[in-house]
Amino acid sequence: MRFATWNVNSLKVRLPQVLEWLAANPDLTALGLQETKQEDVNFPQAEIEAAGFHVAFAGQKTYNGVAIISREPLADVQINLPNFDDPQKRLIAATISGVRFISAYIPNGQALDSEKYPYKLAWLEALHAYIADELTRHPQLILAGDYNIAPEDRDVHDITKWEGGVLVSPPEREAFQGLIGLGLTDAFRQFEHPEKSFSWWDYRGFSFKKNAGLRIDHLLITAPLVARLTASDIDREPRKVERPSDHTPVWAAFSS
DNA sequence: ATGGCAGGGCACCCCTGA
Numbered sequence: 001m002r003f004a005t006w007n008v009n010s011l012k013v014r015l016p017q018v019l020e021w022l023a024a025n026p027d028l029t030a031l032g033l034q035e036t037k038q039e040d041v042n043f044p045q046a047e048i049e050a051a052g053f054h055v056a057f058a059g060q061k062t063y064n065g066v067a068i069i070s071r072e073p074l075a076d077v078q079i080n081l082p083n084f085d086d087p088q089k090r091l092i093a094a095t096i097s098g099v100r101f102i103s104a105y106i107p108n109g110q111a112l113d114s115e116k117y118p119y120k121l122a123w124l125e126a127l128h129a130y131i132a133d134e135l136t137r138h139p140q141l142i143l144a145g146d147y148n149i150a151p152e153d154r155d156v157h158d159i160t161k162w163e164g165g166v167l168v169s170p171p172e173r174e175a176f177q178g179l180i181g182l183g184l185t186d187a188f189r190q191f192e193h194p195e196k197s198f199s200w201w202d203y204r205g206f207s208f209k210k211n212a213g214l215r216i217d218h219l220l221i222t223a224p225l226v227a228r229l230t231a232s233d234i235d236r237e238p239r240k241v242e243r244p245s246d247h248t249p250v251w252a253a254f255s256s
Numbered sequence: 257a258t259g260g261c262a263g264g265g266c267a268c269c270c271c272t273g274a
Contacts, residue, residue: 009273010263035273037264062264063272108274148274167274200274203261214274246262246274 001254003101004031005144005217006238007200007247011036011067014245015044019051021238021249022069028251029071030096032103032144036065043067058089066092066103066145083133084126091127091145093134099225100138104145109166117166120148124175132182135222143184143220146247149176151186155215157196167216184220187232187252199234200247208239219252228254 002025008014011033022028036043038059048055048069058079059065066089068074074094081091093102104127109120134141149172153159162168180186188197198213207213219232232252239248 013263035263108272110272110274146274162274165274202274205260207261216274243262 001029002027003142004249004251006249007034007146009035009245031069033067034105034146036067056094058092060089064088064090066105068094068103070096072097081126081130100141102143106147108148128178139224141222147218150214150216151176157212185226187219187221199250203246217250230255
């Protein structure tokens with residue numbers, strides 16, 4: 001079993017890249033997408049199913065939007081946080097081969113003095129309560145997505161450029177640690193990786209070439225999955241192509 | 257200190273992202 005997360009920054013633009021990446025990763029069980037930026041009526045369900053996948057999606061015009069593409073059937077699909085009234089489509093969950101797999105697009109927050117920042121913190125608080133509840137039913141759970149949080153300074157290319165802003169602020173990092181406190185583990189950090197391993201690079205200023213990035217896309221997993229975790233890594237290849245997303249896929253693999 | 261790149265909506269500029 002292998003699960004991945006990828007913020008595609010418009011599925012309309014990136015669908016060919018997504019299908020290509022899935023074809024190049026035939027052992028991948030399921031992929032969580034964020035920022036599909038498509039209303040459900042425009043979602044490319046037929047193309048994805050024609051390629052041999054199951055899919056569930058929840059989108060809106062212009063912003064946000066999440067989906068799960070899977071080689072195995074999807075059961076018990078949940079759209080959005082059940083405990084948080086939110087017009088923005090930022091979460092979708094499904095059970096796949098006995099694993100509760102969640103694709104989440106946690107709010108960015110924009111700036112510490114923006115009204116979007118308390119929205120981000122409230123969203124994270126509701127996520128915490130939702131995950132706590134899900135854990136009572138799903139011992140095998142993966143919370144995958146674009147967290148818009150760099151958990152530690154080593155997840156930031158240059159902390160002096162980012163401190164005092166969103167993605168690294170103490171309340172966000174505390175919310176991330178709160179999820180860890182529920183018994184979840186950051187799959188990526190279970191293994192040795194090069195310093196400056198990132199999942200996002202700004203389109204501007206040759207950031208990818210300079211590896212001026214952030215690690216903000218994560219898979220948090222429960223203890224029964226940690227016991228079966230065989231590898232977790234970031235695939236930088238999709239960030240190298242023409243017209244890439246600014247994020248690249250992150251994945252975790254498990255023995256069966 | 258600022259803006260830089262990209263996508264989308266919608267209108268030829270603005271909003272958002274991180």
